[in-house]
Every structure is written in C-alpha cells, then in structure tokens.
Amino acid sequence: xxxxxxxxxxxxxxxxxxxxxxxxxxxxxxxxxxxxxxxxxxxxxxxxxxxxxxxxxxxxxxxxxxxxxxxxxxxxxxxxxxxxxxxxxxxxxxxxxxxxxxxxxxxxxxxxxxxxxxxxxxxxxxxxxxxxxxxxxxxxxxxxxxxxxxxxxxxxxxxxxxxxxxxxxxxxxxxxxxxxxxxxxxxxxxxxxxxxxxxxxxxxxxxxxxxxxxxxxxxxxxxxxxxxxxxxxxxxxxxxxxxxxxxxxxxxxxxxxxxxxxxxxxxxxxxxxxxxxxxxxxxxxxxxxxxxxxxxxxxxxxxxxxxxxxxxxxxxxxxx
Numbered sequence: 001x002x003x004x005x006x007x008x009x010x011x012x013x014x015x016x017x018x019x020x021x022x023x024x025x026x027x028x029x030x031x032x033x034x035x036x037x038x039x040x041x042x043x044x045x046x047x048x049x050x051x052x053x054x055x056x057x058x059x060x061x062x063x064x065x066x067x068x069x070x071x072x073x074x075x076x077x078x079x080x081x082x083x084x085x086x087x088x089x090x091x092x093x094x095x096x097x098x099x100x101x102x103x104x105x106x107x108x109x110x111x112x113x114x115x116x117x118x119x120x121x122x123x124x125x126x127x128x129x130x131x132x133x134x135x136x137x138x139x140x141x142x143x144x145x146x147x148x149x150x151x152x153x154x155x156x157x158x159x160x161x162x163x164x165x166x167x168x169x170x171x172x173x174x175x176x177x178x179x180x181x182x183x184x185x186x187x188x189x190x191x192x193x194x195x196x197x198x199x200x201x202x203x204x205x206x207x208x209x210x211x212x213x214x215x216x217x218x219x220x221x222x223x224x225x226x227x228x229x230x231x232x233x234x235x236x237x238x239x240x241x242x243x244x245x246x247x248x249x250x251x252x253x254x255x256x257x258x259x260x261x262x263x264x265x266x267x268x269x270x271x272x273x274x275x276x277x278x279x280x281x282x283x284x285x286x287x288x289x290x291x292x293x294x295x296x297x298x299x300x301x302x303x304x305x306x307x308x309x310x311x312x313x314x315x316x317x318x319x320x
Contacts, residue, residue, distance in 0.1 A: 006042040007050070010070065024073055028081075037084050040074060044088070044098065047071070052097035061228065064097060068104035069230035075105055086110050090117045093138040096223075103145050104228035108153045115146035119161060122189065123170025133181050140185050141223060144192050148224035151196050162197040184213065188220035196224050 028036060047067050075082050088094075089102055103111055121127050122139050131139075151158040161167060174186030187207040194205035209217050 002038060002042045003045055006039065007046050010043070010046060025076060025078075028074060028078065033080055036078070036081055040081050040084055041088070043071065043074065044102075047101060048095065048098045052095070052101065062231070064100050064104065064228045065231040067101045068228060071101060071105040072230050075107075082106065082110055086114050086117075089114060089142055090121060090139065093132075093134045096141055099138070099142055099145055100226065100228050103142075103149060104230060108149065111146050111149045112154070112157065115143065115150050115158075115161070118143040118146060119166050119170065123166060123173050125173055128173055128177055128182060133179075136182065136185060140189050140220075143189060144220065144223035145226060147193060147196065148226060151224065152227070158193075159197050162193050167193070184216075188217055191217060192221045192224050195221060 028039065031039060047070070051063055051067050071085075075085065085102055085106065089099065094102075103114070106114070118139050122136075122143055127136070127139075147158055147161075150161075171186055171190055174182050177183055187209065190205045191207060194203075198204045207217070
C-alpha cells in the first residue's frame with residue numbers, strides 16, 4: 001500500500017512539478033523516524049522497479065541522474081534518511097543502477113564513510129565465508145563506485161586507504177580463499193584501485209586475465225570512472241511516455257463441441273424367489289438339553305444358596 005502512495009506522490013507531484021521541493025521536504029520532516037525509513041525503502045523499490053528495470057551495466061545515464069535528483073529531495077538536510085540509505089547500501093544487495101542513483105544523491109562525506117565500511121566488509125573473513133556471492137559482488141561494486149567519487153574529491157584520502165592495512169588484508173584474505181569467484185573479485189578490485197592510485201606502471205597491480213574473465217575485468221575497472229550528477233526529475237515523465245507498456249494479447253482456445261449424452265436404457269431387474277422347503281429339516285439332529293442343576297429347581301432366585309461350606313482345616317498347636 002505504501003508503494004502505491006509513494007508512486008502516486010512521485011509521479012503526480014514531483015515529476016510533474018505540481019508542488020515545490022520545499023513543500024515535499026517539509027512533508028517528509030513531519031513523519032516519524034520509522035515512517036521516514038519506510039518511505040525511503042518504498043522510494044527505492046519504486047525507482048528500481050519502474051525507472052531502472054535492468055540489472056546490467058547498460059543503464060541510461062539520464063535516468064540515473066533524474067532518479068538521483070528525485071532521491072536527493074529526500075536526503076537534502078535530513079541526516080536520518082542519509083544514514084538509513086548508507087546502511088541500506090552496504091547491508092543489502094542492490095543492482096549497479098540503484099547503487100549509482102544512491103551514491104550520486106549522497107554528499108561526499110557520506111560517500112567517504114560508505115567507502116570505509118564497504119572496504120572493511122570486503123576484507124572481513126566472516127563476510128568472505130558466510131556472505132553470498134551476490135552480496136559480495138554488490139559490496140565490490142559499491143566499493144569501486146565510492147572510490148571513484150572520493151578520488152575526484154579527495155585524492156589523498158583514497159591513496160591513504162589503498163596503502164592501509166585494510167586494503168592489504170582484504171587482498172590477502174580473498175586471494176587465500178578456496179572459491180574462485182572470491183579470488184576473482186579481489187583481482188578486479190585490486191586492479192581498479194591500483195590504476196587510479198598508482199601512477200607508475202611498475203607499481204601497478206596487474207593480473208593477466210584472459211578470455212571472459214579479462215573482459216569482465218575491464219567492466220569492473222570502468223566503475224571508478226563513472227560520474228553521475230543529479231538533474232531535473234521531470235525527465236522521468238518523458239521516459240515513462242516514451243516507453244509504453246506492451247499490449248499483451250491473449251488467445252483463448254476454441255470451445256469444444258458439446259456432445260449430447262443419450263439416456264441409458266433402463267435395465268429390467270429380475271427377482272427370483274427362493275422357495276424354502278420345510279421337509280429338508282427332518283434330517284437335522286437337534287442338540288441334547290443340558291443337565292439340570294438341582295439348585296436351580298427353585299422358582300425364586302433369591303432362595304438359591306450358592307455359597308457351599310468349605311472343608312474344615314485341622315490346626316495342631318504344639319507347646320514349645
């Protein structure tokens with residue numbers, strides 16, 4: 001129900017600019033902390049299901065910028081929603097499109113905190129062993145996207161992170177794993193961070209990957225160079241109109257001809273009377289009558305004495 005309300009509010013009010021952004025921010029601040037969190041989660045679901053429907057890297061940059069402007073209306077001056085969004089990103093697996101929307105809407109100080117948290121989770125042994133590969137890939141994408149924004153804003157900050165023990169432990173813990181996918185993620189992240197931080201070719205971290213793994217490595221290295229800037233959210237209205245929903249035609253099967261069921265012919269039942277002959281019982285020998293008990297000869301049942309006297313027992317007492 002909340003998703004329907006948020007979808008109506010986003011589509012009719014913000015995109016079509018029927019109310020100002022200031023009025024929308026005032027409405028959000030009137031909600032409680034729990035309601036603001038639920039409103040944020042519902043907004044993220046609407047964005048990912050309606051405006052960013054693909055999970056691949058081929059996401060329209062204009063849609064990303066428009067959705068980030070829409071999300072920025074919630075985050076502007078609201079530290080509660082900003083902290084909830086930051087916590088949502090590094091604890092919940094999300095697509096690359098939704099991650100780009102959220103990071104572009106956050107301030108650089110929240111992006112720097114998100115980078116540090118993603119880096120710690122990426123190298124933690126418990127997360128490596130117990131988190132799903134989907135969650136680990138989401139953490140790696142989040143790490144590289146945040147690293148690009150931090151490098152453009154504060155290059156020395158990223159350089160210090162790349163030379164810290166957190167990055168070194170993350171590489172060693174993942175390269176020592178028995179899972180090939182976990183080791184590949186370490187190679188992807190290590191190459192991407194090294195190409196930004198290390199200027200000398202001799203000090204760059206290079207893993208010679210070939211085939212499909214080499215092509216995937218190129219896609220991961222491009223994440224640090226992605227730049228999304230919030231624009232007008234009214235672009236989403238044109239996106240919805242230019243992408244109409246396909247009409248689904250349903251063909252019903254032809255009706256089968258109705259067959260007339262004939263009434264079954266009534267069957268006549270024949271009743272055969274079995275005649276019993278009493279003459280056949282003459283050969284049967286009847287049982288003999290039981291012996292009569294003299295005690296049962298009395299007609300009154302209360303007068304019958306059934307307790308027979310017991311035989312006397314002789315007890316000999318001898319003087320000791």
